[in-house]
Amino acid sequence: MKDFELMLAPMESHTGPEFRELCYKKGADSTFTEMARISGLAKRNKSTLEKIKIPKPIPTYIQLIGSDITDLNKFLQNFLPQKGFLGFNLNLGCSSPNMVQVGLGCALIKRISKVKKIIQTIQDYSHPASIKLRLGMNKFEKQKKVYLNLINEVDADFFIVHARDGKQTLKDPADFSVYNEIVKTNKIIIANGDIRTKEQVQYLNAIGIKGAMIGRAALKNPDIFNNLKQNGLFVKA
Numbered sequence: 001m002k003d004f005e006l007m008l009a010p011m012e013s014h015t016g017p018e019f020r021e022l023c024y025k026k027g028a029d030s031t032f033t034e035m036a037r038i039s040g041l042a043k044r045n046k047s048t049l050e051k052i053k054i055p056k057p058i059p060t061y062i063q064l065i066g067s068d069i070t071d072l073n074k075f076l077q078n079f080l081p082q083k084g085f086l087g088f089n090l091n092l093g094c095s096s097p098n099m100v101q102v103g104l105g106c107a108l109i110k111r112i113s114k115v116k117k118i119i120q121t122i123q124d125y126s127h128p129a130s131i132k133l134r135l136g137m138n139k140f141e142k143q144k145k146v147y148l149n150l151i152n153e154v155d156a157d158f159f160i161v162h163a164r165d166g167k168q169t170l171k172d173p174a175d176f177s178v179y180n181e182i183v184k185t186n187k188i189i190i191a192n193g194d195i196r197t198k199e200q201v202q203y204l205n206a207i208g209i210k211g212a213m214i215g216r217a218a219l220k221n222p223d224i225f226n227n228l229k230q231n232g233l234f235v236k237a
């Protein structure tokens, strides 16, 4: 990982191999697949397996959603990394009702022992394992700082913090104020949510954040990565 990493966010129906390659060519340091259900991968479901393919050696994390350890083992026993594969990322951010109702996505943020088990299982196969999380399932969990408990207690390789709770829509502003306390965990933290400008990236770097993950702004303009890097990421243009 670079001193400060610029990542393309996983976005279902958008971040397939072509868009990941485009953003990599335009300066993204790493990219993420769309989320793939662990249960589908265990069953060797064709369309789910398609989602985790890395056809060209573009630096890519594979994002997983699920919690069943038996299924996870079934999948990992047969998994052969392709060139470009950087590790797995566990989705603890998805807030869509069909995931939350079955205890997945952001419903897992407070289930620390379960998350530990998932991350440990991936690491037991010698693959890096990171987490992408929201601040909680709702504002009450956010107030209780469930995200801090999780980050403190789980030994993931890094944590991408999407600074919203699970009830907020992407139209609600991301809450940058949480990062100051999160960096005190001394874990590797990547910020996500509403990041568009060099000033934001410089602020995040100054407080100890190790990277920025960019989603919708890259859909609008994939040049954003190179634009942010122009004249040096941390030299004011």
Ligand SMILES: Cc1cc2nc3c(=O)[nH]c(=O)nc-3n(C[C@H](O)[C@H](O)[C@H](O)COP(=O)(O)O)c2cc1C
Residues within 6 Å of the ligand: 009, 010, 011, 012, 013, 014, 033, 034, 035, 063, 091, 093, 094, 132, 162, 170, 192, 193, 194, 195, 213, 214, 215, 216, 217
């Ligand atoms: C169309 C769309 C699809 C998304 N799919 C995923 C996904 O598969 N996995 C995930 O972790 N986040 C997903 N997200 C959330 C983004 O990764 C990101 O957290 C969110 O857009 C906030 O970042 P931004 O403000 O830079 O867009 C999706 C977002 C959008 C807009």
